[in-house]
Amino acid sequence: MSESVQLTRALVRPIASPAPSGLLADGRIDRLLNTTGAWALGILWLAPLLYAVWTAFHPSAYSTRFDLFAPLTLENFRAAWAAAPFPRYFLNTSILVATILAGQLVLGTLAAYAFARFSFPGRDIAFALVLIQLMIMPDVLVVENYRSIHALGLVDTIPAMALPYMASAFGIFLLRQTFKTIPRELEEAARIEGCGTLGILWRVYVPLAKPTYLAYALVSVSHHWNNFLWPLIVTNTVETRPLTVGLAVFAGTDQGIDWAIITAATLLASGPLLIAFLLFQRQFVQSFLRAGIR
Amino acid sequence: MTAHPLGNGGRLAAIHGWLLLLPAAVLLAAFTHYPAVATFWHSLFTTPRGNRPARFIGADHYRDMLADPIFWTALQNNLVFAAGTILPSIALAMAMALWVNARIAGRGLLRLAYFTPTVLPMIAVANIWLFFYTPDYGLFDQVRGLFGLPAVNWLGSGDTALGAVIVVTVWKEAGFFMIFYLAALQQIPPELGEAAQLEGASRWQRFWRVTFPLLMPTTLFVLINATINAFRLVDHLFVMTRGGPDNATSLLLYYIYEVGFKFWDQGYAAALTMVLLSLLATVALLKFFWLERKVHYQ
Missing domain, CATH: 1.20.5 (Single alpha-helices involved in coiled-coils or other helix-helix interfaces)
Known part of the structure; x- marks a missing residue:
């Protein structure tokens, strides 16, 4: 061609x-x-986002009325912040996202190295078994996973929310592809200098795969920041609930609260990712691209 | 590939390989493989309650399922939801990518507009759209009001609720899929289009004869993802409709959640999960044995 x-x-x-x-x-x-x-x-x-911004930054009298001279206010954000334990939700989500990412990076790196550079009996079958998770994600196995988490006595903890996602087929696959492109000569040079298996992984492979790590981290963080169903199922207190569940509880139970405040809360919950995205647009798009090309 | 004497071929290497794999393998087995198998096993038992342990009942849950009108509604809704989200979001994603890839005024801003819904949580998206759909006050009815049209209870009426939910999903997904098309478009050499132009092909012909076939692998990839999402995305239902009115927007996974965690009938929820798993397995098999072969002609 x-x-x-x-x-x-x-x-x-x-x-x-x-x-x-x-x-x-x-x-x-x-x-x-x-x-x-x-x-x-x-x-x-x-339009939906602009409309949300309009509603959140204006008094509720202007929620559905467009007036160029409507007064701007931060009152809705203050009211939302005070009406529900959002600081705690932010903390929970941050811990959750960091835990999942740390687990995914460590486990994914080790497994990807094994698949990319070792030959051992059962490797190809093991790899096929890993790839099954791309089709059948933990998201649809909530009933049985709840049973397991309950049996482990972990219900309503952050590890409970993180565990099913820590071994990610997607991460393993992505890192394996990257590791395979790294010349073996580098590995052999490191071996001659006395590096062991983990030393080679840490000194040769990890530094050279940095762009992949960054891409994967962005995709993983934005995915788990937004995840809802599984956290909803395994949490039931303020101390563990992530932002998405907190937001749903907040918007769902307090019928008296007006739209301006709910919209402000909605923007609060999406704020960090949204701002990060606006600031690092190019990196986000590149990351999703890198992560998506197979 | 020759095995290094000390390196990646020998018995020691095999042990190292398995040790490296072990942590991920344990978690994958515990939270993906085991639950998939256990779902089937537990679907054959009653749900243990209090001091009554689970009892083997064979295919009873599956028999109940066949007679359960809500299951059939949810399955049917899910198929409509899949049909309503997959094709439109793929077509829109392709159009977006073609536009953003061409020399067009305000290209950067457009790409931003298309992609932004991807980084928002589905729960937040649902909140915003819920407001849109509010009868009388929402944006939709305000626009309709300008033309003298009456208010519609978009999410409260069985005729429009599923469609309203589909629109939200397409809005959320299309920009994400656009990214993959954009990547593919940037790898097509412009000479191919130019050559077709020289031969007198119109823009339309050039798209269908040159660009579209070259995008086929991407379309397949996006198609698989969109299909999986159609059976996985239910977050917005919790905010927008709770599966209502009268189960008009209940999807399979949402119904599984209700049965498993609101009615706490986990045995029956396991049987319902088997249906979802077999749908996803069908998608996987189609991918590996049929579609994979069809796109490698280029």
């Missing part, structure tokens, strides 16, 4: 640059239509 590409490239370049005038006029309408379509969709996609 690359030959034909080269050939086409050689053939096309000199002729293609001056477009015939008829085509140009055609292209202009085309471009206008495309730009309009793209922006119509873009506005549709942004």
Whole structure:
């Protein structure tokens, strides 16, 4: 295929640059239509978020009324912050996300190294068994996992929320792919210098896989920051509940609370990730890309 | 690949390999493989309650399931939900990627707009959209009001609730899938399109004859993900509808949650989970034995 590409490239370049005038006029309408379509969709996609921002930053009298001169306020955020234990929820979510990520990185690195660079009986079957998790995720096994967590006496703890996700097939797969691209010569050089198995992993493989680690970390954190069903099932107190569950409880039980405050709470809960995303947009998109290409 | 005398081939290496694998293997076995098998085993027993231990009842749960109208509703809803989310989100994702990949005014901002829903928690998204759908006050009814149309209880009426939930899911997912198309588009050499243009192909023809076939592997990847999500995403139901009205928006996993954790009938919930597992297994088998072969023609 690359030959034909080269050939086409050689053939096309000199002729293609001056477009015939008829085509140009055609292209202009085309471009206008495309730009309009793209922006119509873009506005549709942004509208819910903009609407939420509007509601959260204005007194509730303006929740559904658009007035350019409506007074801005932070009162809704203060009210939401005071109405539910959000600081505690933030702490719980942070601990949860960090625990899961730490577990995933350590376990994933070890397993990926085994799959990428060791040959042992049963390796390929083991790898196939790992990949099953890509299809059948812990998310759908909540009934049995609750049974196990209950039997372990871990209900309503942070480890209970983290354990099913700590061994991630996705992470193992991603790191294995990366490790496989690292030249074996580097490993042998380190071995000659006296490094053991873990030393080689730590000194050679881990440093060279940094971009993959970063990409995986971003994807993992944003996934687990937002996770809901399993934490809902295994937690039942303020001391363990993560933000998503806290938000659902807050919005669900207090019917008297008005929309402005609920929306403010919603933005609070999504805030850290949203701000991180806006600041590091390129890295986010690159990470999701890197993590998604197989 | 030759085995290094001290390195990765010998008996010592095999032991090292297994030791490295062990921690992940233990957790994977405990929280993915064991529960998948245990689901089947426990679906054959009654739910233990108080001092009454679980009792073997064979296929009774499955017989009950066949006679359970809510199960059938949830399954049917889930198939509608899958059909309503998979194709639209893939088509939109492809359109978004084509737009953002082309030279278009405000490209960076557009990409931001499309991708932002991906980083929001589904629970937060549901809260925002719940407000949208509120009769009279919500944005939808306000816009309808401008045209003199009456208020609609979008989430409260059996006719519109599932559709309303589908719209939210598509909004949340499309930008995520766009990323994969964007990556694929950037790897297509522009010369291919130019060559087709020289041969007099219109934009439309160029898309269907050149771009679309080259995007096929990505489409497959996205299709699999969208399908799994269609059976996994239920977070928004907790906020928006609680499966109602009258189970009109209940999906399989949501029904499993209700049976298992509200009615605490874990035996029956296990039987329901088996249905979900077999659906996902079917997707996996289709992927490996059928689709995988069809895309490798390029």
